[in-house]
Amino acid sequence: MTTDTLAFAGGFDQPVFEAQAAFRTLMDCMARPGTIGRIDATVVPPAPLNATAGAIALTLCDHDTTVWLTPALSRSALPGWLAFNAGATVTDERQNARFAFVEKGAMLPNLSLFAQGTQEYPDRSTTLVVEIDAFEGGRPLVLKGPGIRTEAEIAPVGLPDMFPHFWSENRQNFPRGVDLILVAGARILCLPRTTIVSVKEA
């Protein structure tokens, strides 16, 4: 397959049921931060975006949503793929983005530069989909907040060391703030803006 035709292939085999299954995983994970869900999709997005992040894009994005992409994703065939398969347009303005996608290995962009919503309409904020290496094996982080009975623990590999600090800055503006969907392979984990992330004390 040449680069030119890449944009026109790789959508859902069964758009209705696969999108529903992907959304239910997203909904359950967003409602229970720290819970790891799995989205095994038939989607084949252009590299370097992985299949699960691609499935999330096709589940949530359409002509009503503008999407921000990292420089590497913008240079790939992804803008065309999103336009053809989802009808979504790509924007350079982080403030206008409803969704943002970050491929594995890319630097986590500054969260405060994305749309935060307003005090009246805090829902008008960006949801970031960020690919990382793994959910286990990194520095242990403790999660607290709505959706978690007492506390949950994750040990993500691929997030910056300063992440708990960035996230607490995001948390401070509540109800404004961005929401995060982390992707590692076919597995996902959500951090809504309400979740409090702290480094686990040794």
Place this chain on the structure above:
Amino acid sequence: MSTADLATYNFAYLDEQTKRMIRRAILKAIAIPGYQVPFASREMPMPYGWGTGGVQVTAAILGPKDVLKVIDQGADDTTNAVSIRAFFQKVADVAVTTKTREATIIQTRHRIPEEKLTAGQTLVYQVPIPEPLRFLEPRETETRKMHALEEYGLMHVKLYEDIARNGHIATTYAYPVKVEGRYVMDPSPTPKFDNPKMHMSEALQLFGAGREKRIYAVPPFTEVVSLDFEDHPFEIQTFDRPCALCGAENVYLDEVVLDDKGGRMFVCSDTDHCEERCAGGHRGSLAYDKEAAE
């Protein structure tokens, strides 16, 4: 699944673009517990007031593996419940049940089941008026500002006036709650008896208001506190007699008028709970005794 039964509708009636729009609203609603997310509510093949908001939320989350239960004032066999259940059987060919325990999605009008909900379940509320401040301040621009500034003094004045007039807080349904210490939320017109069940619930709770075009949510394990005063703490309704059919106590009862001479009985509003107790051999004062009748 036989495609012939699905006629010409998309799965679960709504088109995919509408589902995506509702799904985005649901995710933001979960991320901001108690905050009302505006959404582009669609015309549904039923009138406003029949649960169009709840139906749209259910249609957006429903999948072929789900088991759906629909209740109307606690009952599985009332008009609204029967018609919505039939609607989803027709447009999504989905399995339905009346048993609370077996359901994965429970769409409800104005009750929370007596049986404790679990982690695998989602409760979808049909909401007529999502704005708890609406009867105190009719302008949407103003109530938005009040939520933005966390200015809820007016609600406390209303509850205080209740006490001044009646000696107690006279609000018995749609009793306002504060979610996670931030947003004051209308729990839909459920009796205040059900308010404590929302607090730290294991199930995800989604609220859909079709005419008012709002979706909001309470994630599992979220603090939901009914507003009150130190000297007038929140209290739920109590009943001075058990259910006349199954003898259950500490459940919400409906009053049923039996004749024109003042005869009445009090029975469980949750029909599934009542039937299960009756099947388990529990008997109330007016229980139909099959053996004695034969």
